[in-house]
Amino acid sequence: MVRAEDLLVRRLGPCEFPSPIGKTGSVKHGVGVDDRLLYDDRLSSLGEQVDRDGPLPSFEVAGAHEKIYFDPAKTRAGIVTCGGLCPGLNDVIRGLVMVLHHRYGVRAIEGYRYGYEGLNPAFGHEPMVLTPDLVESIHKDGGTILGSSRGQQPDDVMVKFLKERGVNILFTIGGDGTQRGALDLSTEARKQGMDLAVVGLPKTIDNDVRYVEQSFGFQTAFTRAHYAIETAHNEARASRKGVGLVKLMGRHSGFIAAYATLASNDVNYCLIPEVDVSLEGEGGFVEHLDKRLERRGHAVVVVAEGFGQSYVEAEGTDKSGNKKLGDIGPWMKDLISSKIPDASIKYVDPSYLIRGLPATPHDSVLCFRLAAYAVHAAMAGLTDMLVGKWHGRFLNVPIPAVSRQRQCVDPAGELWFSVLEATGQPRAWGAPQPV
Numbered sequence: 001m002v003r004a005e006d007l008l009v010r011r012l013g014p015c016e017f018p019s020p021i022g023k024t025g026s027v028k029h030g031v032g033v034d035d036r037l038l039y040d041d042r043l044s045s046l047g048e049q050v051d052r053d054g055p056l057p058s059f060e061v062a063g064a065h066e067k068i069y070f071d072p073a074k075t076r077a078g079i080v081t082c083g084g085l086c087p088g089l090n091d092v093i094r095g096l097v098m099v100l101h102h103r104y105g106v107r108a109i110e111g112y113r114y115g116y117e118g119l120n121p122a123f124g125h126e127p128m129v130l131t132p133d134l135v136e137s138i139h140k141d142g143g144t145i146l147g148s149s150r151g152q153q154p155d156d157v158m159v160k161f162l163k164e165r166g167v168n169i170l171f172t173i174g175g176d177g178t179q180r181g182a183l184d185l186s187t188e189a190r191k192q193g194m195d196l197a198v199v200g201l202p203k204t205i206d207n208d209v210r211y212v213e214q215s216f217g218f219q220t221a222f223t224r225a226h227y228a229i230e231t232a233h234n235e236a237r238a239s240r241k242g243v244g245l246v247k248l249m250g251r252h253s254g255f256i257a258a259y260a261t262l263a264s265n266d267v268n269y270c271l272i273p274e275v276d277v278s279l280e281g282e283g284g285f286v287e288h289l290d291k292r293l294e295r296r297g298h299a300v301v302v303v304a305e306g307f308g309q310s311y312v313e314a315e316g317t318d319k320s321g322n323k324k325l326g327d328i329g330p331w332m333k334d335l336i337s338s339k340i341p342d343a344s345i346k347y348v349d350p351s352y353l354i355r356g357l358p359a360t361p362h363d364s365v366l367c368f369r370l371a372a373y374a375v376h377a378a379m380a381g382l383t384d385m386l387v388g389k390w391h392g393r394f395l396n397v398p399i400p401a402v403s404r405q406r407q408c409v410d411p412a413g414e415l416w417f418s419v420l421e422a423t424g425q426p427r428a429w430g431a432p433q434p435v
């Protein structure tokens with residue numbers, strides 16, 4: 001159950017400096033401190049909640065503030081990119097620099113190299129001075145000009161580093177592990193009496209951050225995945241009993257696989273972590289695939305990387321603390337080959353080809369807007385939060401609320417039923433029948 005207090009964003013203190021954004025003509029830019037958006041905006045839900053004690057759960061609407069916490073002339077901001085690559089990282093860096101420089105007049109902006117390693121002097125990574133001229137065209141390239149790495153560094157070391165450099169604001173661009181690390185860093189800064197605003201931008205190609213309807217890079221990912229599926233479909237059709245097997249990203253959440261499936265309309269089987277499917281035996285995947293090959297001559301199978309881990313379970317964790325995954329793609333290829341020996345299987349894994357691509361125009365727009373709202377929040381002294389989008393609005397979301405649960409495809413939801421309808425695969429595979 002979501003409580004109203006779970007969605008409150010922490011502030012460093014009262015805002016006393018007039019914002020340099022102000023008014024443009026007769027149009028006032030920004031939001032008030034009481035501008036909030038209901039967590040559940042259904043009318044039926046409102047009827048259920050009117051008699052409850054206390055306020056309804058709601059998010060703070062993101063935007064510029066009339067007064068801000070930091071004096072722009074004395075503000076120093078830092079940016080760090082962590083975790084795996086994702087389309088749009090350079091777009092976000094560019095957006096942060098442009099808004100800080102042009103809208104707020106912040107001139108001291110630096111980027112830290114190779115993730116949180118850049119905040120630990122022991123690695124010797126010199127910070128990069130970021131200016132509008134430097135970042136002007138970086139959005140045309142994939143990857144991140146700052147470099148990236150996985151894993152946390154000692155919080156006391158990072159806080160000391162930031163304090164010595166006079167940093168007031170830290171933007172953390174990364175996924176769930178990055179934002180948990182950002183929260184720990186912020187807590188340490190508070191212990192040391194440091195006035196530091198830590199604002200996150202949710203970078204997850206899997207689209208699995210809670211309270212974020214669509215993270216940047218996700219649209220690029222499933223758009224490019226569509227091309228891989230198209231290639232696999234052409235290969236499958238060109239062979240007798242051809243199978244195009246495509247492994248897509250999605251450690252715990254199958255959004256890329258689901259959206260790419262709906263975008264292509266050539267997929268016959270979509271296998272995701274949230275839906276358990278019996279692979280062998282009567283009524284299982286292999287039997288169903290074999291019958292389809294006899295009937296139609298070819299098939300396209302999309303499998304998310306986190307599917308079927310009980311078959312290929314790996315041991316240990318990576319540097320970010322994520323459980324290592326077994327490689328389901330080759331295992332599925334071997335399974336199909338052993339059970340349907342006359343099948344011609346073409347295996348495609350476009351994961352790393354997708355991660356390092358530049359963002360699509362749609363994602364580029366999203367990146368810049370997320371960056372702008374992150375700057376507005378940070379300059380107003382908001383901290384321990386990230387910028388998300390919920391019910392179509394940009395919002396300030398507390399990191400602790402995000403960290404409690406991962407966003408996943410609902411096997412009983414409309415998205416998954418759409419996948420079942422598009423593929424024609426059995427509804428009994430892990431999803432309840434619609435009433």
